[in-house]
Amino acid sequence: METGSRRKFLGICLGGVLAGAGGGLLYTIFGYLAPRRDSNIRRAVSFPATDVPAGAAKFFEYNGKTAVLIRQKNGTVVALSAVCTHLGCIVQWQKDKEEFLCPCHGGRFSSTGLVLGGPPPKPLESIPIATANGTITVG
């Protein structure tokens, strides 16, 4: 075998090894930087029912995102994602009107999360809840 082609062969091998090592390095760095999954596990959250009197809203963290629990004046309790479906601002509860207003671009949502006006394309995501013995469990 000519030395030229041997050098070429070894060069290709070395290139392959380096490419593999580079890939491994990238994978490691990506793994290091990727958002941690454990903080996103769906974990049910419970509150005493007295935390949300009629007409009031309670903001809390659920499943890595901000959520809100409200009690309508007629007593129904609803849990919704508080993240506006437009550009992700957090909606505010307007007690007197019984609706949500997004302060960023004026999106409006009903107390059940339906879009009433403004730029939001979708309703607020709703979250299942269960009420038992004076405790509200979200999730």
Next chain:
Amino acid sequence: MNLVKRIYNWVDIRVGTGELVEKELTGYLLPVNINVWFSMGSILLFIFAMQVVTGMLLLVYYVPDADKAFKSVSFIMNDVPFGWLVRMCHAVGSNMMVLMLLFHMLSVLFMGSYKSPREMNWLSGFILFNLAMGISLTGYLLPWSQLSFWATTVATNSVGSVPVVGPYLVEFLRGGKLVGPPTLGRFFALHVAVIPALIAALIGAHLFFLQRTGVSTPPFGLMDTTNRWQNDRYRYESHPGGIPFFPHYALQDLTSIAVYCALFLGVAFFDPYIFFPSTAFIPANPFQTPAHIKPEWYFLPNYQTLKLFPSEFLGIAVQVAAMTFLALLPFIDRGKEKHPLKRPLFMVCAVGGIIIYIALMVWGHYS
């Protein structure tokens, strides 16, 4: 011979400083019709140095922890002697950097200096501009105020409209589904280590290209204003009979830096809060979005464009297209003429573009 001279001679014999000074300073000739716009680069180097120095000083007291960041910045402002000055210089300086970059780019555009053989100079400068925007965006989050928090929320959200990978990209940028403590860690690392290193490297490349190609001849006050470059082999653009960089142009550079300092300190002393809306003084509250949240002035055109289009994807696509066009301009505009008044199509596009840019900024501010 006095001591200083003897030390100088000692060094000169060993590394040839005299020859270096002759070649790079006193014997480095610039075009006779050079103008003040050529000193923008020196101003920018000065600003970057100021940002690095004030940034390092801030690092002494700043704590990159979501629970402590806001308090540490308040401490710098209220308790550390001259802390207010250091912070104001850093914050005002970041705005000035973007402003001066815009001026620098405009002068290069109007004098046609981006044309062959200076494409690489333009490209490296264009990347520098984007890095400056990136370092400002990441720095903006660090004080962990309501303004920081929500401006970052809206800015990172717009990445979500990238098709397919968008939502994951947003999560990756933030280190979680929403802006939170993981975002602060990332942005802090980007702001004080990654981007400054990249900027320093690109400044090096930018100056290297300038050094190898030579300073361009401005098109003003000449009969022939066409580009004399020939696409055959490497030639250094020299300026025989030109004016020396040292002391002539170095004095112009210093004058420009002094004028810049007057403007900069004028803002820092007389109206430092021009860049601080009231939400900058309230600690971040992830449960409450404040009303009227707006990005910094230099992101307003992007912000307004995003709002104008019915779909977020379109809004982003238009901006990516505009930026790509600007980046590739030297490869698109291949005309030989450099004088702006002899380039009608260019003038219409440039002036139109500037008017649209400013209009979007003003509209974004008032909408």
